[in-house]
Structure formats: structure tokens, C-alpha cells
Amino acid sequence: MAAIAYKQASCVYEGADKLAVDSLDLDIQDGEFIVLVGPSGSGKSTALRMLAGLEEIDGGAIEIGGKNMVGVPSKDRDIAMVFQNYALYPNKTVGENMGFALKMRGVSLEKRQARVAEAARLLDLTEYLDRKPGKLSGGQRQRVAMGRAIVREPQVFCMDEPLSNLDAKLRVQTRTQIAALQRRLGTTTVYVTHDQVEAMTMGDRVAILKDGKLQQFAAPTELYDHPINAFVAGFIGSPAMNLFTVPVVSGGVKIGNSTLPLERAQLTALAASGVDTVTVGLRPEQLAIGESTGEGLSVVVDLVEELGNESYLYAHFGSGDIRGLDGTAASIVARSPHRAPARIGDTITLNKQDGLVYLFHPQTGAKI
Structure with a gap:
């Protein structure tokens, strides 16, 4: 040895x-x-x-x-x-x-x-x-x-x-x-x-x-x-972390028609970095299916993976201006601990659960 x-x-x-x-x-x-x-x-x-x-x-x-x-x-x-x-x-x-x-x-x-x-x-x-x-x-x-x-x-x-x-x-x-x-x-x-x-x-x-x-x-x-960095974030995890580039606004980041609030330390780091857009990362298990009329991220279901004890919903944003790392329209994955209460083509709302929002520099990919 x-x-x-x-x-x-x-x-x-x-x-x-x-x-x-x-x-x-x-x-x-x-x-x-x-x-x-x-x-x-x-x-x-x-x-x-x-x-x-x-x-x-x-x-x-x-x-x-x-x-x-x-x-x-x-x-x-x-x-x-x-x-x-x-x-x-x-x-x-x-x-x-x-x-x-x-x-x-x-x-x-x-x-x-x-x-x-x-x-x-x-x-x-x-x-x-x-x-x-x-x-x-x-x-x-x-x-x-x-x-x-x-x-x-x-x-x-x-x-x-x-x-x-x-x-x-x-x-x-x-x-x-x-x-x-x-x-x-x-x-x-x-x-x-x-x-x-x-x-x-x-x-x-x-x-x-x-x-x-x-x-x-x-x-x-x-x-x-x-x-x-964003590469490691997107590589580790199955399904992979959701990563999309969005504008920075007062109090958080703008995702579609919703504002995702950030912690004070993250807002300070964003201000110090001087960026007006940022790559946001959310794990699938941080997203929960909410009421269709409630606040949150409005998405359209593309695919449902039923695994018996849990399910994964693959979806795209109703707004086409949200981009992924490769510059194309972003998609999103959410994990449900139960059998998914949604079908392909349904419009649903995803709400962020407890857990860290990951932020990465939109050009270098380095963690902010």
C-alpha cells in the first residue's frame, strides 16, 4: 500500500x-x-x-x-x-x-x-x-x-x-x-x-x-x-441540477413572471460581482408541485418518469426567454416523493422548497 x-x-x-x-x-x-x-x-x-x-x-x-x-x-x-x-x-x-x-x-x-x-x-x-x-x-x-x-x-x-x-x-x-x-x-x-x-x-x-x-x-x-462551478453542479446529481441564466432584480432573480428571493449574503455577493444576469442552480428535490393558481414557476410538463416510490417531471417554461447553459430554451426537472399528480401537457406551478439556491457567474461558471 x-x-x-x-x-x-x-x-x-x-x-x-x-x-x-x-x-x-x-x-x-x-x-x-x-x-x-x-x-x-x-x-x-x-x-x-x-x-x-x-x-x-x-x-x-x-x-x-x-x-x-x-x-x-x-x-x-x-x-x-x-x-x-x-x-x-x-x-x-x-x-x-x-x-x-x-x-x-x-x-x-x-x-x-x-x-x-x-x-x-x-x-x-x-x-x-x-x-x-x-x-x-x-x-x-x-x-x-x-x-x-x-x-x-x-x-x-x-x-x-x-x-x-x-x-x-x-x-x-x-x-x-x-x-x-x-x-x-x-x-x-x-x-x-x-x-x-x-x-x-x-x-x-x-x-x-x-x-x-x-x-x-x-x-x-x-x-x-x-x-x-456550474460544470460540477450540472455533472454531479441524477437527475442533474437545473441550471438557467436569468436577470438579477431587486431582492433576487427574475425567473419568468416570478421573482426568486435570495439570502442577504447572496445578494451582497451578486452586487460585488457586478453581473446583471446570473446562472441559477436548483436541485430537482428542491422543487415541489404547488397549486396551479399559486405563486411559483409556471411550467409545461414534457415527460413524467414514474419510479414507483417517486417520480420526476421534466418540463419547459411557458416563457421562452429563460436560457440554459448552452443558450437554448431552458428545461427544468422536479422530483415528487409520490406518484406525480400531473400528465404530459399539463401546466403546473413549481415552488421552491427549503435549500440553498446556487449562483454561478454567467461567463466563467465560477460559484458566486
């Missing part, structure tokens, strides 16, 4: 006009489970491959256990990789696949068998040790790939979207197993995913990347409650 430090680490691909990873700074503690998350092209997989020695570090440094890894070959970093595609030998049994790396290192048969048996017990694979990968389900194959990493007893686990090939139910089950296993083993783990729900439920801390740059690195609840 070991701590990891990215120190202004950068990587650029040949022929590219910008850095794939741009001056990344991360301090990962010994035994932590860290998730790198972001949209496609954000640099998360490149950052992981830099750690594993599969990509060159073109600037800065990466340290493992206090040792600089610049120029150190992948095989000498004491890292175990788990990939999306399993990468199992089809002609070898589960036990042979799990112990193959140890065999190549010259570890004795007795020690190999003991480590494989222990890993198989942890992963509930004992009864499958004599089977070939072709006779296993996708989830079982992924556990074999995990077992192959575990038997090596590395300092660091690197996992590159290991659950992407699994169906939705199996993904939930397997991510729970991986998180529980990591906590039992206590091995420092860096995990890459594009799924923000996966990131929120697995990581001790989560690093959000965009265009190769770190946006925020914090615990999942910190990211959800205190996003540092």
Missing part, C-alpha cells in the same frame, strides 16, 4: 493541439479509494495510464510511496490494472488466469495456489477455479480479473471502467462488491468511470475532470452540496 501524488502532472499526445492532462495536482492518501470521473475526452483514463506507466509523463511528476515514477517502467511500479475488457486467457482455467502473473514471477506452486485460493474465497469464485472463462458470466469474468490483480498484492489498484460491459443490475451489485473488497484489503485504489452515480457511491473522494483540467477534488457529499 502507498500514497500517490500527482504534482503538476501533464500529458500531451503527438499531433494534439492541447494537453490531454493539464497540470494535474492530486494528493491521494494511503488506502483511499479515489474515483476519476468526467465526460468523454476529459483526460481521466489518460491520468490513470500515466500512473500505471502506460503513458509518458510530459510535465510534472507522479509519486507512489514518495518515489518519483517519471521514467520508471510499468512493470517496476508495483501496480495491478483491471480493464474494461477483462483480458483473460480463454485457454486457461480461472485458477490459472488468476495465478499467471505470479507464475511468470517465479513464485512457487504452493504459494500461488494459496494466494489464488484466498482471492477466490474473497470473490466467491472458489467453485469456478477449474472452469474456463468462456463458461462464466460477465460479472464472474470481471471478478476473475479482480482476483488476478488481488493475488499480486500490489501497492496500488488501477481500475479503468471495469463495469462498463455489465448490465445495469449487475453493475450495481458488482460496484458494491468492489467497494467492500477494497475497504477490506485497504489497498490504495484509483478508479476511472464516466458514470457519476458510480463515482458518488464508490469513492472516498472524487476528482472531476474536464478538458484535461481538474475541476474539483472532494468527498461525494461535498461535491453535491458545494460544487465549485
